Amino acid sequence: MLENLILDILPQILKLGDLLGNWFDEHLINIVAILVGAWLVRRFGAKFIARILKYTVRNDLYPNKSDREKRVKTLNTLGSAVMRVGVYIVATILIIGEINPSYTTALFASAGLIGVALGFGAKDLINDFMSGIFIITENQYRVGDVIEIAGVSGTVEDITIRTTVLRDIADNVHHIPNGTIKLTTNMTLGTSGLYEEVVVRFDTDIEQLVHVINHVGEQLAADADFQRKIIQPPHFLRIDGFGQNGLVVKILGKTVSGEQWAVKGELYLRLLKAFKQHKIILPYQHITIDKER
Numbered sequence: 001m002l003e004n005l006i007l008d009i010l011p012q013i014l015k016l017g018d019l020l021g022n023w024f025d026e027h028l029i030n031i032v033a034i035l036v037g038a039w040l041v042r043r044f045g046a047k048f049i050a051r052i053l054k055y056t057v058r059n060d061l062y063p064n065k066s067d068r069e070k071r072v073k074t075l076n077t078l079g080s081a082v083m084r085v086g087v088y089i090v091a092t093i094l095i096i097g098e099i100n101p102s103y104t105t106a107l108f109a110s111a112g113l114i115g116v117a118l119g120f121g122a123k124d125l126i127n128d129f130m131s132g133i134f135i136i137t138e139n140q141y142r143v144g145d146v147i148e149i150a151g152v153s154g155t156v157e158d159i160t161i162r163t164t165v166l167r168d169i170a171d172n173v174h175h176i177p178n179g180t181i182k183l184t185t186n187m188t189l190g191t192s193g194l195y196e197e198v199v200v201r202f203d204t205d206i207e208q209l210v211h212v213i214n215h216v217g218e219q220l221a222a223d224a225d226f227q228r229k230i231i232q233p234p235h236f237l238r239i240d241g242f243g244q245n246g247l248v249v250k251i252l253g254k255t256v257s258g259e260q261w262a263v264k265g266e267l268y269l270r271l272l273k274a275f276k277q278h279k280i281i282l283p284y285q286h287i288t289i290d291k292e293r
Helices: 002-056 064-100 102-107 111-123 123-137 205-221 260-277
Strands: 145-147 154-157 164-168 173-178 184-188 193-199 230-242 247-254
Touching: 002 064, 002 260, 064 123, 064 154, 064 184, 123 154, 145 193, 154 173, 154 184, 193 230, 193 260, 205 230, 205 247, 205 260
Parallel strands: none
Antiparallel strands: 145 154, 145 184, 154 164, 164 173, 193 247, 230 247
């Protein structure tokens, strides 16, 4: 009885083996070729896109080398993401067609229904995608810019179609969905500014104060370490009002993109020395403590 069962099943197994062998002969090589082709496009396509983008970013629109590099890097992020998604979609459709052509027909026939379902179920995801495309194409900020969004300040480490990745000064990494971004402050786009405030005593000699501030700014701009970072030397702008402890003085200047913090730090160091040398006193708040006897 067992022998009869084996004899009945064996032809079916052999037939199935022949069918699988024929299918592999006809389709396996094509599937492997599709996977290898997708890998090659994915591997070398990003490099090709990066090389093309270097020639598409115009020098007249981005005269600063740093701005051009940031723009190319950001556009490369978008191009690589679009290419990666496109390769996966095309490869998947081709492999499905190799497995069974009728599946591809059914897939295209149901594409409308799938799109409607995704539209209702993934509204936030689609909103993130659209916002990411607008952020990149409108050049709102680039990889390497210092920005403030969603109450977080930091350097842009990556811009994907879905999220913006920031690293703050404490080295924390923040992933912010692009669809949630309503207001962006870019502190390193184009040029950067200095708009500083110092407070001096009410009896300060204003003419001397103006001379000292302007002289320090000119010396700083002439320094070999800073002359390429400063576009407009820091200078006295105005007396902005009366503060609680003294006169509020505004200092204005302009720097190369992203260099305002280094220039600001050096400016305050030099102002502190110059004020001490010319006996310009910076007031401080006095606190009186009554001691009960």
